[in-house]
Amino acid sequence: MREGISAMVNAHPDMVVAAEASDGREAIERFRTCLPDVSIVDWNLPVVCGEEAIAAIIKEFPQARIIVITALNDDYCVQRAIELGAKSYIHKDMLRRELIPAIQAVHQGQRYFPEKNT
Secondary structure, eight states, X not given: OHHHXXXXXXXXXXXXXXXXXXXXXHHHHHHHHHOOSSEEEESSOSSSOHHHHHHHHHHHOTTOOEEEEESOOOHHHHHHHHHHTOSEEEEGGGHHHXXXXXHXXXXXXXXXXOSOOO
């Protein structure tokens, strides 16, 4: 999944992947060292779950722009991600068509939520 996301982002002329992480703890560490413009965080990460990683990043960096991706169709997760400060929430089935527009919108300080997260 990460390779596909990286390929999509890096194929876009004005975007580059600054870092990748394999778990939530690593995601927090990579955020601290890279300070990305936009972060894409999977809700279901090992070691430290996505929810905890997002909370930790937002606590330390309140202006962080985070896009949550997930395979879950769960309204609680969407609401919780928004409460934590995520700017976008995208179901993995929608990544191919929604990821680049989400990154662009979130980078501009907007929120981005596809009409249907299924």
